[in-house]
Structure formats: structure tokens, C-alpha cells
Amino acid sequence: MSEKFYQLSPEKRLEKMTTDESLQRFFLARQSSEMPDLIENYVADFKLPEGVLPDLTVNEKHYRVPMVVEEPSVVAAAANGARMVALGGGFQEEGQSQALVGGQLLFLDADLDALGEYIEANEAAIFETAALAKPSLVARGDGLKKVDFRIIDQRHSVLELSVQSGKAMGANAVNTILEAVKDVMAPFSEKLVGAILTNAGHGAEVSVSAQLPVEIVGGIKAAERIVSLSEFGKVDSDRAVTENKGIFNGLSAVLLATGNDYRAVEAAGHAFASQSGHYQSLSSWQLSADQKFLQGRLTLPLNIGILGGAIGALPMAQKNLELMGNPTVAELKAIMLSVGLANNLAALKAVSGKGIQEGHMRMQARALAIQVGASGSEVNRVADRLAKEKTIDEKTATRILGEERQHDA
Template sequence: MTKKFYQETPAGRLDRLALKASLQTFYQERQSTEMPELIENYIADFKLPEGVLPSLILDGQSFSVPMVTEEPSVVAAASNGARLVGLADGFQGKGKSQALLGGEILFLDVDQAVLATFIKDKEERLIEVAKQAKPSMAARGDGLKALAFEVLDDRHSKLAITVQTGLAMGANAVNTILEALKKELEDFAPFIVGAILTNSGQDALVSVEAGVPIEALGGLRAAEKIVALSDFGKVDADRAVTENKGIFNGLSAVVLATGNDYRAVEAAGHAYAARTGRYQSLSEWRLSADRKQLLGRLTMPLNIGLLGGAIAALPMAQRNLELLGNPDLDTLKKVVLATGLANNLAALKAVAGPGIQAGHMRMQARTLAIQAGAVAGEIVLVAEQLSKKNRIDQHEAEKILGELRSHDA
């Protein structure tokens, strides 16, 4: 019997794709022994560069923060922002974050009054069923912490649960508990549309704050412009989208480097940014009462973990946690947020000052040098010359490279 595509080995899949020889060899050379079981239909590893933010001060402790991203200026911006905040007291975590993840059983056209009464009468039984579904979680004090029936409108309603997930992000645990609860609601099965976790994370908010001496920003006027830009992010959704993207530039790079789900983190962040009905920036910057410091704050949901999922299967994720000093989960969350706030500060400072393009183009020059064929030490030399040109494109990079090699010959 012919194997299905997903049943093939990575080499077998490449054979069935009938690729030209050079492309097949390209993929074969990028296969590994660690990755084939992580996804379906694996054919090769797609690599992204990892950089490090060498010193981020959080609650008096210095962290070396791994960042995985393909965008040239992200690590440089994070390092710049962290340096500015480090001139004062560094970043400060606010409160204790909670490892909580929600889930929902969704009902359509059910008799809401009857279902509400059923859930109220059976609450103790439902709690016990949740414990039995994940006994190891319950034994260590985690597991189901709350459940509530919610009417959304005359047709839509849900049973919402909140699960304390411990050191794991907890997606599989929440879904397992939901499936167990669904069986207890068998009488209402015809009205159940689905049972699934929610990534909204409204119960798992994390906050960090930062202060920067206004002299480090170029003085009071420069700090006032950053505050004005921050205010625009509260009243202009178009500005807020771009500001939040800048936050996620840094934040998601750390989430990815630690083997966590950056897509879930970003989805939760954007939902939180729109919680008032108006999409707004996640961060806020203002002047201190004595007008000597620029003060920033970032608050958003953050459901990530230290165990389970891809973390256990990705050696780089494990090593990156070691690079961070193997922090506890609360500390890791605040390091992630602090990195996002550092990127935010650097971007606002650039926009309020010389503009964002100058820094971007300096980093883009390296990419263009590589595309032009520069290797090793040539990359920096070509990038340096290219960044001084009025015209910065691949054609100009190729011209500079040619002149450099001609001179060396």
C-alpha cells in the first residue's frame, strides 16, 4: 500500500515533491535529527538568526536576553532602550504574575436558564471532574480555579473556566479539562458548538515599569515629544498598531527564543489593546512630577511557560533559558515584557528625534551587502560604505563590493 505523504520520511517527501536536483539537495542539507517530529510533513529546518541583548536590568539583576528575529534593527533597538533605562534603576516588575489560562465550552440556542441552573447545582461535581482529568496538576495546587456560566446574547452562551497551569503554558491541560467537563454536560450536547482554550489571557496580566533621565534622551523637549507620541497611541489606532508592532519586535523575539508560542502572545496582546472598544497602544510614557525623568509602563497578558510544548524538544530553547540564568516563570515574563518596553522606548526616541529611517537603513545596509554576495569581513566594509551613500540599494552594494575586490586584487 502506498504511504500517505505524512507517513513518508523527510527524504521520501522530497522525492515525492519531484523537485529539481539542486533544490532537493538544498533541503536535504538543512535537515536535522531534532526537528522531524515537531511538525507534520517536515522537510527541513528554517533557521533564523539569534542575537543577545547583553544587559537588561530588571529588579536590580542583570540578564543576558536571547532574541530570535529576522529584522535587522530589533536587537540593536532593544540594547539601546535597555541601556537608557539602565542609566536609572533599570526595569521594575510590578506585582506577581499569575499562571492562569482560560477555556470555554460554547453553546448555541440552549435553554440558558436551564443550563445555568444545571451548572450551579453540579458545580462541586464539575470541579471534581476537572481534578480527575489532571490529577497531577491538582496534587501540586494547580488546576481548575474558577468556572462560570456566561450569557453572551439570546443565542450564545458559554461555560468559562480558569485553570492555574503552573510552569507550563497549559494549552493541552486546559483542553483536557474541557473535554472531561463536556462529558458531564452530555444532556446539552446538541447545543455544544465546541470546547477550546482561549488565548485572551485576561487573568494573566504582567506589568513592568521603567524610568529614564531626560538628559539621556536629549533634554526636556525630546522627552515631551516622546510623551506626545505615546499619547497619540491612545487616540489614533493607526499609530497604536505601529507602536504595538514595535513592542512585539522585542517581546516576541524573546518568546520565540525560549520556545514559547509568540502567536498566542501577540493575539492576546492585541485583544487586550482593544479591550475598551478602541484599539490603543499597550505602553504608556509620561513625565515624572519633577519633570526630570521619563516614566514608562507596559501591561498585557502573557501566557508562556518553562516546561512542556516545544521547549522540551528544542535544545536551543533550553540553552537560552540557561543563558537567562534559568529564571522562575514570573521573572521570565517580566524579562520578556521589559525587552518589549526597551524596543518601544528606542523606537519612540528615534521617531521623536532623527526619525526611524536612519537607524533602519544602517542595519539594512548589512542585508544588502549579503545579498550582493559579500562574505565574512566584506559585509561590514560594504555596509559601512553603503550607509554613507544617498542611494542605498542592492545595485549600489554590488558596485561597492566590486570596487572593494578590485582594489584588493
């Protein structure tokens, strides 16, 4: 009996997919011993560049922050925003973050009164079952903390569990607890559609703030333009989408570098941005009452971890946490949000000032220089000349590289 595709070795998968030897050699050269068991049907590692934000000040502590991202200007923008905020004292975390992950048992067409009464009468059994399902969580002081019954409409209702996950993101723990609690809800099993965690992050909201003298951004007029642009993100959803994308440019780059689930965080963030019924920017900027300071704030749900899952399986994620000084979960949350707000500030300053295109074109020129074969000192030389050209494209970059090499010969 022949092996199924997922049962094949990475090498045999490549053989099965293509007879092009050069393509096979390309993928074979990019295989590693670390990644094959992380995903199904592995064939190779897809690499992204990692940069470092060299100095981020959060709660008066300084951090080096690794960022994994393919967009040229993201790390530069984060560094610029972090530098400006540092001149005003750095970022501050507001309140105490919670490591809460939600789980849902979803019921369809259940007798709502009977279901509600049953849950209330069996709440102790639900907590006991959850504790037995994950005793290690309880031993650390974590585990199930809250049970709620929510009626969505006459047909749909939800039993919601809030689990304190500790140092791990907690997805597997929550799903394990939900499977166990299904037994407690056996009398309503025919009405139970499914049991699964939710990435919404209710109760796991985190906030960071920044305050900097208006002179740092170019004076009161420049600060007023930043505030006005920020206001557009509150009233126009199209502007809000772009602004939030800029926030996640930085935040998701740190999520990736630390092995966390950037997709879950982004989904929760976009849902949180829509909680008023109108999609809005996650950040806000305003002037202080005396108009001497520009004040910013960013809030969103953040379920992350510093161990378990991909973090434990990816050596780079572990080393990146070490590079950051092995922050606690709460510290890492504040760091991530601060990077997001730093990117947001840099983008708002650029868009409300000279415009964002100039900086993007400089970084695009570097990418094009590398794309056409420039290396070493050639990259900056080609990029510098390319950025001054009317047409910035591969043909122009190729011509400039040829001229530079002819000059060096």
C-alpha cells in the same frame, strides 16, 4: 497501497515534490534529526538568526536575553532601550503575575436559566472531574481555580474555566480538562458547540514599568516629544498598530528564542489593546509631576511556560533558558515585557528625534552586503560605504564589493 504524503520520510517528500536535483540537495542539507516530529510534512529546518541583548536589568537583576528575529534593527533597538532604562535603575515588575489559562465550553440556543442553574448545582462535580483529568496539576497546587457562566446574548453562552498551569503554558492541560468536563455537561450536549482553550489571557495580565531622568533621552523637550508620540498611540489606531508591532518586535523575539507560542501572545495582546472598544497602544509614557523623569509602562496578558510542548522538544529553547539563568515563569514574563518596552522606548526616541530611517538604513546596508556575497571584514566595509550612498540597493552593493575586493587584491 501507496503511502500518503504525511507518511513519507522527509527525503521521499522532496522526491515527490520536485525533480530538480539542486533544489532537493538544498533542502536535504538543511534537515536535522531534531525537528522532523515537531510538525506535519517536515522537509527542512528554516533558520533564523539569534542575537543577545547583553544586559537587561529587571527587578535589580541582570539578564542576558536571547532574541530570535529576522528584522535587522530589533536587537540593536532593544539594547539601546535597555541601556537607557538601566541608567534610571532598570525595569520593575508591577504586581504578581498569574499562570492562568482559560477554557471555554460554548453553548448555542441553550435554555439560559436552566443552564445557569445546572452549572451552579454541579460546580463541585466540575472541580472534581477537572482534578481527576489532570491529577499532576493538582498535586503541584495548580489546576482548575474558577468556574464562571457568561451569557453573551440570548443565543450564545459560555462556561468558562480558569486553570492555573504552573510552569507550563498549559494549553494541552486545559483542553484535557475541558474534554472531561463535557461529560458533566451531558444534559446540555446537544447545545454544546465546542470546547477549547482561549488564548485571551484573562487574569494573566502582567505589567512592567520604567523611570529614567529626562537627560538620558536628550532633555525635557525630547522627553515631551516622546510623551506626545505615545499619546498618538492612544487616540489613533493606525499609530497604535505600528507602536504595538514595535513592542512585539522585541517581545516575540524572546518568545521565539524560548520556544513559546508568539502567535497566542500577540493575539491576546491585540485583543487586550482593543478592550476599550478602540484599538490603542499597549504602552504609555508620561512625565513625572516634577518633570524630571520619563515614566513608561507596558501591560498585556502573557501565557507562557518554561517546560513542556515545543520548549521540551527544542534544544535551543532549553539552552536559551539556561543562558538566561533559568528564570522562573514570573521572571521570564517580566523579562519579555521589559524587552518589549525597551524596543518601544528606542523606537519612540528615534521617531520623535532624528527619525527611524537612519538606523534602519545602516542595518539594511549590512543585510545587502551579506546578500551580494560579502563575508568577514568585507561586511562592515561594504555596509559603511553603502550607507553613505544616495541609492542603497543590490546593484550599488555589488559595485562596492567589487571595488573593495579589487583594492584588496
